[in-house]
Amino acid sequence: xxxxxxxxxxxxxxxxxxxxxxxxxxxxxxxxxxxxxxxxxxxxxxxxxxxxxxxxxxxxxxxxxxxxxxxxxxxxxxxxxxxxxxxxxxxxxxxxxxxxxxxxxxxxxxxxxxxxxxxxxxxxxxxxxxxxxxxxxxxxxxxxxxxxxxxxxxxxxxxxxxxxxxxxxxxxxxxxxxxxxxxxxxxxxxxxxxxxxxxxxxxxxxxxxxxxxxxxxxxxxxxxxxxxxxxxxxxxxxxxxxxxxxxxxxxxxxxxxxxxxxxxxxxxxxxxxxxxxxxxxxxxxxxxxxxxxxxxxxxxxxxxxxxxxxxxxxxxxxxxxxxxxxxxxxxxxxxxxxxxxxxxxxxxxxxxxxxxxxxxxxxxxxxxxxxxxxxxxxxxxxxxxxxxxxxxxxxxxxxxxxxxxxxxxxxxxxxxxxxxxxxxxx
Amino acid sequence: xxxxxxxxxxxxxxxxxxxxxxxxxxxxxxxxxxxxxxxxxxxxxxxxxxxxxxxxxxxxxxxxxxxxxxxxxxxxxxxxxxxxxxxxxxxxxxxxxxxxxxxxxxxxxxxxxxxxxxxxxxxxxxxxxxxxxxxxxxxxxxxxxxxxxxxxxxxxxxxxxxxxxxxxxxxxxxxxxxxxxxxxxxxxxxxxxxxxxxxxxxxxxxxxxxxxxxxxxxxxxxxxxxxxxxxxxxxxxxxxxxxxxxxxxxxxxxxxxxxxxxxxxxxxxxxxxxxxxxxxxxxxxxxxxxxxxxxxxxxxxxxxxxxxxxxxxxxxxxxxxxxxxxxxxxxxxxxxxxxxxxxxxxxxxxxxxxxxxxxxxxxxxxxxxxxxxxxxxxxxxxxxxxxxxxxxxxxxxxxxxxxxxxxxxxxxxxxxxxxxxxxxxx
Numbered sequence: 001x002x003x004x005x006x007x008x009x010x011x012x013x014x015x016x017x018x019x020x021x022x023x024x025x026x027x028x029x030x031x032x033x034x035x036x037x038x039x040x041x042x043x044x045x046x047x048x049x050x051x052x053x054x055x056x057x058x059x060x061x062x063x064x065x066x067x068x069x070x071x072x073x074x075x076x077x078x079x080x081x082x083x084x085x086x087x088x089x090x091x092x093x094x095x096x097x098x099x100x101x102x103x104x105x106x107x108x109x110x111x112x113x114x115x116x117x118x119x120x121x122x123x124x125x126x127x128x129x130x131x132x133x134x135x136x137x138x139x140x141x142x143x144x145x146x147x148x149x150x151x152x153x154x155x156x157x158x159x160x161x162x163x164x165x166x167x168x169x170x171x172x173x174x175x176x177x178x179x180x181x182x183x184x185x186x187x188x189x190x191x192x193x194x195x196x197x198x199x200x201x202x203x204x205x206x207x208x209x210x211x212x213x214x215x216x217x218x219x220x221x222x223x224x225x226x227x228x229x230x231x232x233x234x235x236x237x238x239x240x241x242x243x244x245x246x247x248x249x250x251x252x253x254x255x256x257x258x259x260x261x262x263x264x265x266x267x268x269x270x271x272x273x274x275x276x277x278x279x280x281x282x283x284x285x286x287x288x289x290x291x292x293x294x295x296x297x298x299x300x301x302x303x304x305x306x307x308x309x310x311x312x313x314x315x316x317x318x319x320x321x322x323x324x325x326x327x328x329x330x331x332x333x334x335x336x337x338x339x340x341x342x343x344x345x346x347x348x349x350x351x352x353x354x355x356x357x358x359x360x361x362x363x364x365x366x367x368x369x370x371x372x373x374x375x376x377x378x379x380x381x382x383x384x385x386x387x388x389x390x391x392x393x394x395x396x397x398x399x400x401x402x403x404x405x406x407x408x409x410x411x412x413x414x415x416x417x418x419x420x421x422x423x424x425x426x
Numbered sequence: 427x428x429x430x431x432x433x434x435x436x437x438x439x440x441x442x443x444x445x446x447x448x449x450x451x452x453x454x455x456x457x458x459x460x461x462x463x464x465x466x467x468x469x470x471x472x473x474x475x476x477x478x479x480x481x482x483x484x485x486x487x488x489x490x491x492x493x494x495x496x497x498x499x500x501x502x503x504x505x506x507x508x509x510x511x512x513x514x515x516x517x518x519x520x521x522x523x524x525x526x527x528x529x530x531x532x533x534x535x536x537x538x539x540x541x542x543x544x545x546x547x548x549x550x551x552x553x554x555x556x557x558x559x560x561x562x563x564x565x566x567x568x569x570x571x572x573x574x575x576x577x578x579x580x581x582x583x584x585x586x587x588x589x590x591x592x593x594x595x596x597x598x599x600x601x602x603x604x605x606x607x608x609x610x611x612x613x614x615x616x617x618x619x620x621x622x623x624x625x626x627x628x629x630x631x632x633x634x635x636x637x638x639x640x641x642x643x644x645x646x647x648x649x650x651x652x653x654x655x656x657x658x659x660x661x662x663x664x665x666x667x668x669x670x671x672x673x674x675x676x677x678x679x680x681x682x683x684x685x686x687x688x689x690x691x692x693x694x695x696x697x698x699x700x701x702x703x704x705x706x707x708x709x710x711x712x713x714x715x716x717x718x719x720x721x722x723x724x725x726x727x728x729x730x731x732x733x734x735x736x737x738x739x740x741x742x743x744x745x746x747x748x749x750x751x752x753x754x755x756x757x758x759x760x761x762x763x764x765x766x767x768x769x770x771x772x773x774x775x776x777x778x779x780x781x782x783x784x785x786x787x788x789x790x791x792x793x794x795x796x797x798x799x800x801x802x803x804x805x806x807x808x809x810x811x812x813x814x815x816x817x818x819x820x821x822x823x824x825x826x827x828x829x830x831x832x833x834x835x836x837x838x839x840x841x842x843x844x845x846x847x848x849x850x851x852x
Contacts, residue, residue: 123825208825253848257850376849377849386851387538399634399839400634403839416798416799416829418799422675423802424804425812
């Protein structure tokens with residue numbers, strides 16, 4: 001593995017060369033049969049299993065480097081690969097292998113009065129750049145999902161995971177080659193040079209879309225600097241709105257699960273809105289259940305009037321994605337105020353209403369303009385796997401091309417096939 | 427109408443203000459009923475008819491300005507609005523009004539094992555910037571298509587059409603207002619300041635997508651400078667490939683129609699490829715039919731050996747979009763060489779095979795990676811109207827979001843609606 005630190009110039013040169021190879025590989029991969037792509041991913045899973053000890057050894061080098069750099073225990077845990085995690089990675093590759101193949105799928109077809117038959121058919125999207133941080137298993141997940149949809153992936157992992165990610169990418173390449181597919185459909189930057197990220201972000205025309213996976217700083221940099229389309233969300237400022245016609249039990253259960261199941265994921269609720277007419281009766285039940293499992297509540301004046309145990313919420317709280325056991329609570333005067341609050345403070349990610357009033361629920365689902373809008377369900381379902389997509393490369397809050405969970409289907413483009421029998425245009 | 431020339435700074439300020447109003451209007455328009463949007467466009471058509479004399483008068487001012495500037499007769503003809511053209515514009519608005527409304531359409535829906543019901547539903551795309559040249563009727567066509575899909579349009583017409591386009595935009599705004607819809611869903615730059623185009627191209631986050639309509643210089647500038655996604659094609663380097671199993675009559679008829687029906691449109695064929703095994707028998711028939719209707723042919727050596735009347739083609743010819751009565755002709759050794767030629771020289775717009783061999787046709791349709799691939803049909807069908815989309819705002823050769831003809835459906839995004847009955851995530 002080449003670990004020489006690249007200069008800015010050769011980061012760009014490296015990327016251009018990789019992108020050209022990726023374009024060629026993508027074309028061959030898109031023309032391969034679905035069975036071949038499936039086979040390539042299965043063989044990649046087998047390679048991961050066969051080379052598990054090698055991967056662990058590479059990971060040990062990464063762990064030593066990371067400890068030397070003084071990474072936090074949480075970061076070290078993310079970086080760590082052990083036998084269980086390597087097996088999980090292999091079976092993850094197999095799951096992606098078994099997903100429905102989107103390439104060649106006819107999305108729509110119709111006949112014209114002149115007899116032309118027109119089909120809109122899915123094609124690979126092209127070259128996908130994935131920029132991620134410490135978890136080396138993203139190499140397998142993201143690489144596989146790109147390959148499933150006939151795309152080529154250019155991966156740039158965290159500098160800490162250089163050895164592990166490089167070896168995992170090698171397993172994917174090995175699987176592709178064994179299935180007679182171009183191994184350059186998966187390429188990884190084998191450098192710690194940060195200029196490589198800059199080269200990717202500027203690679204308009206070479207990379208078709210960039211998917212960043214990681215913390216806020218990474219996403220912010222990618223969104224602000226990219227000259228290439230990006231599938232991403234900056235934050236999940238998720239709201240759970242308890243309408244006056246909410247079933248009290250559902251309200252309690254959904255609040256606890258939406259906030260506390262896992263606090264660090266983007267679908268975790270960050271603000272609870274509750275109708276004034278039911279605040280006195282319902283808020284104490286919801287708050288107590290949350291406090292019992294360790295959640296800190298920050299309320300507005302009306303919420304604190306009901307539950308003085310809450311800390312006071314500042315304006316900043318309505319704009320804060322805690323990713324922690326903290327929930328801001330605001331009392332609202334009905335659905336209009338709730339939707340205005342969401343429009344003013346939300347992040348277009350996921351928002352949910354709890355109510356037994358179907359008409360009110362329909363209005364919320366229709367009018368709230370977020371990638372995912374929910375009725376009587378935990379916001380933690382905001383996930384490609386939970387949506388039945390099998391796997392996701394991320395969740396997008398953008399409006400172009402992909403929105404919400406980005407699965408294999410969202411990593412495709414389409415073209416039109418037109419069949420005639422000699423028709424000319426009058 | 428404010429005609430003061432804006433400085434760079436106030437072009438940007440103007441745009442920001444327009445974009446904020448557009449965002450608000452788009453939200454209201456997206457929440458209106460399909461019937462209201464239809465009504466708004468019908469009333470806009472009525473306004474165009476009622477104000478036809480005003481429009482003609484405004485157009486006379488534009489024509490005087492354009493003559494003073496010394497515009498070519500062809501440009502003057504594009505700029506001209508007479509009673510017939512104004513009526514065509516009004517009935518065009520009515521056609522768009524009657525198109526199926528894409529907003530709210532459920533594209534996909536499924537149930538999860540836990541009982542969650544998930545729908546993917548179309549939503550407006552947002553704020554669409556349209557930059558166009560002399561034809562003032564684009565104001566009506568493009569504005570209406572944006573409105574149909576619940577979007578707000580920011581229009582920037584050619585400086586020659588300032589008065590006519592401004593008045594047509596006023597008619598659209600009037601129709602919207604009469605239907606109880608926000609008139610700011612259609613806004614037009616009432617300035618000849620070229621900096622306004624620059625402000626639009628840089629308006630990342632304010633404008634969601636830009637559609638340029640016009641000549642090559644405009645499209646090149648937009649594609650190179652835009653920090654906003656663009657739906658466009660730079661050129662239509664369209665190929666017609668006559669395979670050895672082509673029906674001779676179809677080959678002749680399709681060649682003549684693909685090249686000569688109208689030479690100035692992007693779907694017009696620019697290069698004819700023909701298999702060596704049938705060149706001697708078939709090329710003379712095709713070439714004679716083309717020459718008879720005024721087409722100049724430029725052939726490679728093998729083509730000229732059969733038809734010495736052809737001019738010699740240079741390498742440049744294979745890369746030239748003539749948009750004129752000129753066709754380059756190359757003899758190839760079968761489908762592989764034909765597809766390689768198309769991959770090397772094409773523009774990913776539209777390419778067609780003429781053959782009676784279904785397997786060969788399928789291979790061509792599958793492997794040629796252009797927005798539109800055709801079998802036994804005139805390439806001049808590459809058009810949203812001919813595809814049955816009712817209207818198009820342009821044809822895109824990009825792979826993100828929209829590809830091929832861009833109609834109302836392609837001017838939408840989507841969101842997910844998730845309905846549960848209290849499900850929590852384990």
